Amino acid sequence: MRLLLIGPPGAGKGTQAVRLAARLSVQHLSTGDLFREHIDRDTELGRNAHTHMRAGLLVPDAVTIGVIQERLARPDTERGFLLDGFPRNLAQAEALDGILADAESRLDAVVDLEIPDAEVVRRIAGRRVCRRDNAHIFHVEYSPPEVAGVCEVCGGPLYQRDDDREATVRKRLEVYRGLTAPVVGHYRAKGLVTTISALGHVQEVLDRALVAIGRGQVDASGASSC
Numbered sequence: 001m002r003l004l005l006i007g008p009p010g011a012g013k014g015t016q017a018v019r020l021a022a023r024l025s026v027q028h029l030s031t032g033d034l035f036r037e038h039i040d041r042d043t044e045l046g047r048n049a050h051t052h053m054r055a056g057l058l059v060p061d062a063v064t065i066g067v068i069q070e071r072l073a074r075p076d077t078e079r080g081f082l083l084d085g086f087p088r089n090l091a092q093a094e095a096l097d098g099i100l101a102d103a104e105s106r107l108d109a110v111v112d113l114e115i116p117d118a119e120v121v122r123r124i125a126g127r128r129v130c131r132r133d134n135a136h137i138f139h140v141e142y143s144p145p146e147v148a149g150v151c152e153v154c155g156g157p158l159y160q161r162d163d164d165r166e167a168t169v170r171k172r173l174e175v176y177r178g179l180t181a182p183v184v185g186h187y188r189a190k191g192l193v194t195t196i197s198a199l200g201h202v203q204e205v206l207d208r209a210l211v212a213i214g215r216g217q218v219d220a221s222g223a224s225s226c
């Protein structure tokens, strides 16, 4: 399956992507995580990306598209992939369509996570991620690790991302509305989008996402399960 998870910063894309990718046995690809790996390795690409990320802006398309094109060419995406945080504007969406068309492939579904701004701010303010693996995501209030500041998955130190400060979050929300929200329209026109609420427990959101992609069940009461 080739899936795309879209939604504002803090909607829970990374949290859901890890779970969905494991459930579906597909590769989780997060451009944000790929950039943070470059930053940790202090590469030129990482230093360039970091200047844009710190300001809450998009990393330039040429860099971002290059990173994802290289990643999609690796054999571990042959069984499918789940894109989280890409595409973030129409030019990136068109580039992705082109990359997939060249490979005689296409997206199967797009899940659009809907969440009010106030909840985004709460989620991002409390987000802590693991220094060793950014896919290990916690929240000081909603999903605290057993030992404060220590990753429950691998024991790595938790930290607050430097783009998770409130002023930067406001900027990222503005960028989302102006540049990324139109991507939903692009894929809606292709009949690929299901919008679900990102509110509720992580498991509830996961159940909704599985139903949206045709891998869950809806019980008689209308609640979903899997």
Ligand code: ADP
Binding pocket: 007, 008, 009, 010, 011, 012, 013, 014, 015, 016, 123, 124, 126, 127, 128, 137, 138, 139, 140, 142, 143, 198, 199, 200, 201, 202, 203, 205
């Ligand atoms: P995104 O990848 O969309 O930026 P994350 O997956 O990193 O978002 O989630 C942002 C923060 O919200 C994290 O601290 C995460 O633990 C928390 N979070 C994610 N999903 C939920 C949820 N359903 N309920 C409460 N908190 C959540």
Ligand code: AMP
Binding pocket: 009, 031, 032, 033, 035, 052, 053, 054, 056, 057, 058, 059, 060, 064, 084, 085, 086, 087, 088, 092, 163, 172
């Ligand atoms: P994320 O980890 O998805 O919250 O992304 C963190 C930051 O990385 C974003 O605010 C952007 O600065 C940058 N970034 C991630 N994905 C993209 C993308 N597809 N296009 C441009 N910039 C991106």
